[in-house]
Each structure stands twice: as structure tokens, then as C-alpha cells.
Amino acid sequence: SNPNKIAAMKSKKIVIAHRGASGYLPEHTLASKAMAFAMDADYLEQDIVLSKDTVPIVIHDIHLETVTNVKDVYPNRKRADGKYYVIDFTFDELQKLDVYERFNPETNEAVFPERFPLKKSKFKLHSLQDEIEFIQGLNKSTGKNIGIYPEIKEPKFHKNEGLDISKIVLEILSNYGYKTKNDNCILQCFDSDELKWIRFDLKSELFLVQLIEFEDEENKLEEFATYADGIGPWYKQIIKEKDTNGVWQISNLVKNAHKNNLKVHAYTFRADKLDGFTTFNELLQVALFDANIDGVFTDFPDKAVKFINKN
Ligand code: G3P
Numbered sequence: 597s598n599p600n601k602i603a604a605m606k607s608k609k610i611v612i613a614h615r616g617a618s619g620y621l622p623e624h625t626l627a628s629k630a631m632a633f634a635m636d637a638d639y640l641e642q643d644i645v646l647s648k649d650t651v652p653i654v655i656h657d658i659h660l661e662t663v664t665n666v667k668d669v670y671p672n673r674k675r676a677d678g679k680y681y682v683i684d685f686t687f688d689e690l691q692k693l694d695v696y697e698r699f700n701p702e703t704n705e706a707v708f709p710e711r712f713p714l715k716k717s718k719f720k721l722h723s724l725q726d727e728i729e730f731i732q733g734l735n736k737s738t739g740k741n742i743g744i745y746p747e748i749k750e751p752k753f754h755k756n757e758g759l760d761i762s763k764i765v766l767e768i769l770s771n772y773g774y775k776t777k778n779d780n781c782i783l784q785c786f787d788s789d790e791l792k793w794i795r796f797d798l799k800s801e802l803f804l805v806q807l808i809e810f811e812d813e814e815n816k817l818e819e820f821a822t823y824a825d826g827i828g829p830w831y832k833q834i835i836k837e838k839d840t841n842g843v844w845q846i847s848n849l850v851k852n853a854h855k856n857n858l859k860v861h862a863y864t865f866r867a868d869k870l871d872g873f874t875t876f877n878e879l880l881q882v883a884l885f886d887a888n889i890d891g892v893f894t895d896f897p898d899k900a901v902k903f904i905n906k907n
């Protein structure tokens with residue numbers, strides 16, 4: 597009945613499982629990816645960092661002590677800043693670590709205390725290749741066609757280590773059949789120089805998403821559109837404060853992005869971190885239908901899939 601809503605519905609809204617079903621299982625474990633797959637997310641996200649022997653590892657941070665027992669297994673392998681870098685360990689060495697729910701390495705307390713219990717059960721790190729084979733295997737055995745959504749993490753850090761992370765990742769993606777916009781793979785990065793490098797120098801034809809986090813980036817949409825197909829903003833760049841009537845104020849970012857033919861996939865939607873919203877569905881309603889974003893990165897893909905299917 598609401599014409600805005602009908603127009604907004606015309607293109608399908610997508611659900612990206614942020615680090616897997618990370619609201620329920622430790623982030624980026626294959627278990628969390630299997631769960632998100634079964635929940636019918638459209639895409640499963642991979643954050644990517646290189647190991648010492650240049651294997652792309654699926655992990656969010658360039659260091660290890662926030663999600664693993666690296667301090668116990670390799671106590672002497674920290675750098676001067678006290679951190680244990682993925683790049684300082686070979687893939688075989690990384691396999692010896694146990695992976696846990698995210699925690700604060702200073703206090704040993706879980707970041708999300710209501711989630712999967714800390715240091716319980718057995719989880720391991722894995723490579724991008726491992727994860728692609730896992731997802732492609734699940735696509736085959738279920739007849740689904742769920743996509744991947746890799747993020748190149750900190751390309752300048754990798755460059756300082758003498759490595760072109762994007763070149764390594766793109767070659768692997770290509771080997772597994774992810775080459776063009778039609779291949780169910782979206783590649784994301786915060787670093788605009790790197791995305792230009794990927795588009796113009798590495799000549800990738802993949803669907804590219806420019807992640808953003810700052811207000812001054814919101815004026816660069818025309819430039820983004822010269823190399824990217826979408827933007828990935830923090831949702832608070834779109835949904836601002838509540839006005840005096842209790843109505844959420846929406847910025848022009850989505851409208852302006854759409855004028856530049858850019859899709860908008862916003863992060864990160866968490867049912868256990870509502871930031872002033874009464875319910876998770878209210879947050880999803882404002883983001884997906886009032887603000888008209890095209891997709892959500894969420895730790896709770898089941899809830900977003902259910903919301904979209906009923907609306
Ligand atoms: O990639 C979208 C969102 O995941 C960006 O934030 O820090 O979770 O990688 P982050």
C-alpha cells in the first residue's frame with residue numbers, strides 16, 4: 597500500500613552474513629559459515645589477511661590475540677607493540693592455534709558476553725581456499741547458489757611487508773571461477789587506492805564495493821562510481837538521530853549513491869546491539885525500507901532473512 601515501500605521492494609534486498617553467523621558462533625569459523633549458509637544468507641563474508649607464506653587467512657584483525665590462544669602457544673612471537681601478527685606465522689603454525697569467541701586480550705573478557713561461551717568447543721583458522729571449497733561444496737550438496745563477499749584487509753600494511761594482497765586474492769578467486777559481476781562474488785575494501793589498483797591495474801571485472809566510515813567520504817560518490825559498483829557505509833552514516841517526534845532522520849547518502857548507480861550495503865546490524873532502536877526489526881525496517889539500502893551486513897542472518905521474506 598505504501599508506494600515508497602513498493603518501489604523499494606523492486607530490487608531484492610540482500611543479507612550478508614557478517615563473519616558468518618557470528619552472533620551465534622565464533623566469527624569466521626567454518627561452523628559459523630555453515631550456520632549462515634543454512635540460514636539462507638545471500639552472501640557469506642570473508643575478511644582476509646596474509647600469512648608469512650602468503651596464504652590468505654580468513655580473519656578480521658591483522659593480529660591474532662583477540663580471537664585465538666596465540667599468547668599461550670607462541671609466547672615469544674609478539675612484536676615490540678605487544679601484538680602477534682598473522683603475517684609473522686606460517687599457515688602450518690596458524691593451524692596449531694585454537695579460535696575463540698572474540699575477547700579483550702587485556703581483560704580476557706568476551707566482547708559480546710551473551711554470545712557463544714568463551715574458550716569452549718574446538719575451532720581452527722582456515723584459508724580463503726578452504727572456505728571457498730567449503731561453500732562451493734555446500735552449494736553443490738544443497739543445490740543453492742550462495743555467494744562470497746571477501747574483504748581485502750589493510751592493503752598498505754601488507755605492502756609494507758612486501759606483499760600485494762589483492763593480486764594474491766584475485767588469482768585465487770579467478771581459479772575458483774569468480775571473475776566477473778555475474779559470478780556471485782563481491783569484493784570489498786576500505787582503501788580506495790587499492791580498489792582503483794584492483795579495477796584499473798589488476799583489471800578485475802568483479803563487483804567492487806568501496807567501504808566507508810567517515811563523513812568526508814560521503815562527498816566522493818561520483819569518484820567511487822568510476823571504479824566501484826557499490827558502497828559499504830556504517831549504518832549510522834544513513835540513520836541519524838531521532839527528531840522531536842520520535843522519527844529517525846535519514847541522511848541523503850543512499851539517495852545520492854543510487855543517483856550515481858551505486859548499491860548500498862551497510863554494516864553492521866546486530867540484534868544484541870540496538871543503539872537506541874526498540875527492536876531489531878525496527879532497525880531493519882528503517883534501514884532497508886525507510887532509508888532504502890540494498891543490503892545488510894549482519895551477525896544475525898536468520899533474523900534479517902526472516903524480516904525481508906515477510907516484508
Ligand atoms: O566489511 C563490512 C564490515 O565488515 C566492515 O567492518 O570491521 O567488520 O570488517 P569490519
Ligand code: CA
Nearest residue numbers: 641642643747
Ligand atoms: Ca568486513
